[in-house]
Amino acid sequence: MKNLLFQNIAKHVQLTSQEEAIIEQYCTQESYKAKTVLIKPGDEAHFTYFVLKGILRSYTVDDNGNAHILSFAVPGWWVTDMYSFLTQKKAIMYIDVMEDCDVFILHKSDIEILYEKVPKLERFFRILTENNLIANQQRVLDKMALTAEERYEKFSKKYPDIINCLPQKYIASYIGVTPEFFSKMKSKFLRKK
Amino acid sequence: MKNLLFQNIAKHVQLTSQEEAIIEQYCTQESYKAKTVLIKPGDEAHFTYFVLKGILRSYTVDDNGNAHILSFAVPGWWVTDMYSFLTQKKAIMYIDVMEDCDVFILHKSDIEILYEKVPKLERFFRILTENNLIANQQRVLDKMALTAEERYEKFSKKYPDIINCLPQKYIASYIGVTPEFFSKMKSKFLRKK
DNA sequence: CGCGACGTTGATTTGCCTCAACGATTGTGG
DNA sequence: CCACAATCGTTGAGGCAAATCAACGTCGCG
Numbered sequence: 001m002k003n004l005l006f007q008n009i010a011k012h013v014q015l016t017s018q019e020e021a022i023i024e025q026y027c028t029q030e031s032y033k034a035k036t037v038l039i040k041p042g043d044e045a046h047f048t049y050f051v052l053k054g055i056l057r058s059y060t061v062d063d064n065g066n067a068h069i070l071s072f073a074v075p076g077w078w079v080t081d082m083y084s085f086l087t088q089k090k091a092i093m094y095i096d097v098m099e100d101c102d103v104f105i106l107h108k109s110d111i112e113i114l115y116e117k118v119p120k121l122e123r124f125f126r127i128l129t130e131n132n133l134i135a136n137q138q139r140v141l142d143k144m145a146l147t148a149e150e151r152y153e154k155f156s157k158k159y160p161d162i163i164n165c166l167p168q169k170y171i172a173s174y175i176g177v178t179p180e181f182f183s184k185m186k187s188k189f190l191r192k193k
Numbered sequence: 194m195k196n197l198l199f200q201n202i203a204k205h206v207q208l209t210s211q212e213e214a215i216i217e218q219y220c221t222q223e224s225y226k227a228k229t230v231l232i233k234p235g236d237e238a239h240f241t242y243f244v245l246k247g248i249l250r251s252y253t254v255d256d257n258g259n260a261h262i263l264s265f266a267v268p269g270w271w272v273t274d275m276y277s278f279l280t281q282k283k284a285i286m287y288i289d290v291m292e293d294c295d296v297f298i299l300h301k302s303d304i305e306i307l308y309e310k311v312p313k314l315e316r317f318f319r320i321l322t323e324n325n326l327i328a329n330q331q332r333v334l335d336k337m338a339l340t341a342e343e344r345y346e347k348f349s350k351k352y353p354d355i356i357n358c359l360p361q362k363y364i365a366s367y368i369g370v371t372p373e374f375f376s377k378m379k380s381k382f383l384r385k386k
Numbered sequence: 387c388g389c390g391a392c393g394t395t396g397a398t399t400t401g402c403c404t405c406a407a408c409g410a411t412t413g414t415g416g
Numbered sequence: 417c418c419a420c421a422a423t424c425g426t427t428g429a430g431g432c433a434a435a436t437c438a439a440c441g442t443c444g445c446g
Contacts, residue, residue: 062338070330083327119312126319133322134276136329137263143336144369145255148434167392176337181434183394341402360424374402376426 004052005104008076012127013120022117026110032097039095045084047105051077054101055166058093059173069174072098072162078128098166148177149185197245198297201269205320206313215310219303225290232288238277240298244270247294248359251286252366262367265291265355271321291359341370342378 039045056073073079084091115122142151152175156163172182232238249266266272277284308315345368349356365375
């Protein structure tokens with residue numbers, strides 16, 4: 001279990017077993033049932049979550065009540081309301097559980113302590129954030145340059161596993177279209193083959 | 194001149210004058226005329242640029258030849274093709290100069306050296322990247338949840354200075370609409386007041 | 387069983403794009 | 417210094433991608 005976290009870290013920085021032990025001290029493991037809301041707008045996000053099992057998502061709800069999914073968090077991923085977590089201002093997003101999950105919880109203040117005790121983590125999270133940034137930059141450009149169908153194709157190549165285990169309305173929301181349009185698009189797409 | 198860089202760094206980490214001296218060794222200053230292309234798709238982005246004066250932009254061009262601006266880089270900002278710079282694979286973006294500029298140039302391999310010599314930079318760039326990520330996440334959501342007019346309003350509040358010194362077709366491109374539509378939108382917007 | 391969540395399909399509307407034409411401004415070479 | 421081209425912004429007509437609204441079938445589950 002704990003291995004998934006350290007496997008992940010090991011992809012970018014090499015920790016000693018002593019350093020791993022320190023990190024372990026600050027990680028709390030927890031399980032949540034589907035539909036549990038971990039963060040909602042107005043909260044202060046004191047925690048970041050590392051997913052061991054299950055699926056979470058982060059999203060906003062607009063004035064018309066439509067949800068817009070920013071990210072799916074699957075095993076091996078971190079998730080929180082970055083804005084709130086980093087600035088300690090009010091959250092703007094929901095984080096909730098889509099499939100029963102096990103997570104590690106890290107408190108904001110503990111992360112700051114860990115940065116001091118295990119400086120390598122500074123690098124680890126830098127690299128993690130860099131990769132996340134690249135992905136988000138690409139997503140901004142994709143939303144501007146590609147059609148819904150192209151975004152769908154791209155998504156299904158990038159996350160072939162997610163596509164079959166989630167209600168498709170969530171995929172529509174991630175892609176940036178309505179469930180109705182997504183349905184029509186998909187049937188047109190399949191008819192072509 | 195060099196001060197702008199260190200003022201910027203000082204917002205997030207405290208450097209000794211010795212550390213500043215080390216960093217200075219790896220910075221090359223350069224000036225470029227408007228329209229100079231610093232990076233284009235297919236290149237390998239070996240450099241990142243810190244803007245002292247002038248304006249640069251990063252953007253992609255889609256299959257129809259339309260440009261989509263990812264970012265404007267004004268004094269105090271860093272700019273490069275993050276994807277290429279970090280992975281050292283082929284660039285996917287253009288970086289070019291919109292107004293004659295002075296920049297500091299940092300080589301990818303020098304940054305790696307600097308991370309070793311001045312570990313505080315690891316933190317500095319982590320924080321910088323975190324803030325950049327938050328902004329890009331918000332932009333993804335804005336493109337999904339807001340109308341063009343709302344995105345325009347948001348942009349003009351966030352960058353009131355940029356709006357008056359750049360041809361508006363570039364702002365249209367950043368917002369994610371055509372210049373024609375932007376023009377109509379703007380005149381409708383002004384008529385309302 | 388009956389309710390609620392989900393996916394589908396159709397009719398209609400709308401936000402934004404495309405294409406084309408036209409002034410105004412800029413700038414550049416002769 | 418002018419002439420001409422290039423760039424930019426505006427406006428209009430028409431078109432298309434995607435949203436909206438509504439109705440309906442299906443499935444899983446309390």
